[in-house]
Amino acid sequence: MYAIIVGAGKVGRNLARELMSKGHEVTLLESSRQCYLAIEEEFEHAAQYGDATELWVLERAGIQRADLVIAVTGDDEDNILVCQVAKEKYLCDRVIARVNNPRNHDHFRLLGIQPAVSATDLILRLIEHEVPRYGLVHLLALEEERLEIIELEVSSDAPTVGLRVADISLPEGSLIISVLREGTGFVPKPDTVIEAGDEVLLVLDPGLEDAITAYFAPDGQPAAL
């Protein structure tokens, strides 16, 4: 695979190292002269100096044959531009963008830049995982397919406690795919009875989180951090 990585900060440099060690071909683009000189010795010809939002810089890096473009500069506009141009002008199917300011996430979505990865969001997910009473945990979001997988801890006063899975009428567009109980997970059968303390995994259409929470963790408040 040939990957172009834009931005040779800590993220870009380490991604380049990882991909190269796995045998992939990588070009690392950096627009700051000083930063480029610092990485040139290590990356040699795989590092190029230039502003990747300039079309000729991308072309010089071989954007026409790139399988993947990763934009991880510290500037969200630049990341959006690089990915948009890569996708729409050079028809590179796979782009990954870094979101520096989580408030800009919507802009990436609006302009079709997916996936867009934000460190703040990732850490928030981890906090959700680490803090048990958070109620709802997002495990996976397939944005293009408009599906997500969430995990919910069943609280003792949930209306579904003691009910068989077959008797729980969940909203259209949601399904229980797994139950975690006493450390092991299993795929529920129609006669599986939901118990307090279970963790249920559901696949659902985005936007159903609140409705689903009411079934399993009606008082699932975010823990005080």
Add this chain to the structure above:
Amino acid sequence: MFVLIVGAGRVGAAVAKSALAAGHEVSVLDEDPLSHERLDAGQDKSWEDSGGQFTVGTALEMDALIQAGIERADVFIASTAGDNTNLVIAQIAQKRFDVEKTIVRVMDPARASWYGEQGLHTISPTKHAIEMFERALELEPQRV
């Protein structure tokens, strides 16, 4: 017409003044409060007294754009110092807020022509400068 101008540098401020003088409703958004002075310079009355609106804020912040009136803008002009900022906010104005007329300043001629082909109204001062130099020297224009 309601005109929203983001970026009150030399170009943005001058266009803002002309638009206001022509009787349009004009709102200017800039992250630097000092750029307000550029709007006042050479005028008898202050920008606000002449009927202009000024908001301090960053172009990419939705709140700032809304405060500056993007929701009812008929014309959106992106004239900050950053090409990429201009291209991104112009597309936001077009796609999220359905602004009827969106004009973007893009210094880089290559980016200006490609985004122009994609349906954005781009103006590239660099391209005009190149053409004027070429004309002054009676040169054959080369493809960018």
